[in-house]
Amino acid sequence: MRFLYVPSLCLSLLAFNIDSMPLSSTSSSAASLPREHRLRMYHTHTNEHLEVVFRRGDTYVSDGLNQLNRFLRDSRTGAVHTYDPRIFDLLYDLESAVGSPNAELQIICGYRTPQSNAFLRATTGGVAKNSRHMSAKAIDIRLPGIGTAALRDAALALKRGGVGYYAASNFIHVDVGPVRRW
C-alpha cells in the first residue's frame, strides 16, 4: 500500500501546484502565500501590549482588527470604536519606511469620545475641535529608537493623511483624513 500511496500523493500535489499557480508568475508556491501584516504596540495610558496580525495579503483579518479596536479604546471611558483599517496599513508602512519593521509602537492616544476630546481641549493645548480621533481615524504615536522629527518626515512622505508634530511631548499624530500638516 505504501508504494501505491506515495505516487498518488505526488500527483495530487502536482495538480494542486499547477491549479494554484498564476499564469504569469515565476515565484515558488511558498512565496505566493499571502504576506502577514503584523503590528506590535504598547499603550502608554493603559500599559497594555498587543501583537496582532491585522492583514494577510489583500485581506484584513477581522479578529486582528477587533483586537486593535479594543486596544485603542478611549482610555478615559473605555468606549470602543471601529477604526478605519487604512491607518493600520499606514503604521505598518511607516515602520518599514524608517527601517524598523515590527518594532513596538508607543501609543499616546487612540480613539476619543467627543466628551474626552472636549475635556482634553479644555485642559491641554493642540487638540482640534473636530479631531479625527473622534471618528477613529487618528492615532498619536512615537517609535523608540527613531527621532520624532524623522518619524514625522517619513509620515509626511507617505502622503496618506494628516501629520501633526508635537516636539515638546515627543510624539506625532497621524490620521487617514485629507493630506495636511501642522
Ligand SMILES: [Zn+2]
Ligand atoms: Zn492626535
